[in-house]
Amino acid sequence: MAWVPLESNPEVMTKFLHKLGVPKNWGIVDVYGVDPDLLAVIPRPVLALILLYPITDKSDRFKNDREAKLKEDGQKISEDIYYMKQCVSNACGTVALIHGVANNSDKIQLEDGQLKSFLDSTKGLSPLERGELLAKSEAIIDTHKELAQEGQTEAPGDDSPVNHHFITFVEKDGSLYELDGRQSIPVNHGASTADTFLDDAVRVCREYMARDPDEVRFTMVALAANE
Numbered sequence: 001m002a003w004v005p006l007e008s009n010p011e012v013m014t015k016f017l018h019k020l021g022v023p024k025n026w027g028i029v030d031v032y033g034v035d036p037d038l039l040a041v042i043p044r045p046v047l048a049l050i051l052l053y054p055i056t057d058k059s060d061r062f063k064n065d066r067e068a069k070l071k072e073d074g075q076k077i078s079e080d081i082y083y084m085k086q087c088v089s090n091a092c093g094t095v096a097l098i099h100g101v102a103n104n105s106d107k108i109q110l111e112d113g114q115l116k117s118f119l120d121s122t123k124g125l126s127p128l129e130r131g132e133l134l135a136k137s138e139a140i141i142d143t144h145k146e147l148a149q150e151g152q153t154e155a156p157g158d159d160s161p162v163n164h165h166f167i168t169f170v171e172k173d174g175s176l177y178e179l180d181g182r183q184s185i186p187v188n189h190g191a192s193t194a195d196t197f198l199d200d201a202v203r204v205c206r207e208y209m210a211r212d213p214d215e216v217r218f219t220m221v222a223l224a225a226n227e
Contacts, residue, residue: 008221023108031202055163081186091134095181097223131181174192
């Protein structure tokens with residue numbers, strides 16, 4: 001089973017979130033670069049940073065090795081982190097957006113709708129159970145399909161191989177978390193605050209780019225106040 005992938009397009013992603021019940025005072029904006037001057041123009045507050053990165057043998061090796069080490073060594077994970085597995089090919093854009101919203105439910109007053117119903121019904125479930133339920137959530141699937149066709153580039157078929165992947169960074173209970181539906185656990189990147197979150201998340205994104213210096217296909221967007 002596979003979905004048509006969402007484009008890394010702030011307009012499309014914002015429309016998607018609004019259709020799911022995120023109020024109009026929040027939206028997705030481009031992050032044009034990691035320099036302080038470019039970060040300064042992003043509307044505040046910033047609640048989540050989403051990185052689209054190219055999947056390569058090198059990136060997969062790194063993530064697998066890191067996951068094995070974290071499972072062996074252990075890490076502190078907040079009980080309030082909402083994390084879900086990606087159980088459908090090409091659903092990473094939707095999973096990334098849900099991770100961004102779900103972990104900021106104290107700041108985003110979700111309207112009654114598809115996403116609020118989904119989050120309420122999956123509150124006590126495991127990451128795998130959440131992912132499996134998303135794969136059956138027809139209302140969210142239909143919205144994803146509709147918006148996947150609205151990008152600036154022609155949408156690939158749902159069976160086309162996709163070599164990019166979305167992951168989300170959020171700050172929760174004083175720590176920076178990386179949430180990746182392809183992994184089985186969240187990653188705690190250490191101390192962070194609402195004020196330092198964007199700089200902290202960008203630092204980790206820089207590390208992604210540094211591990212693959214010949215690769216240029218990195219894109220960042222942020223879930224932020226909608227001016």
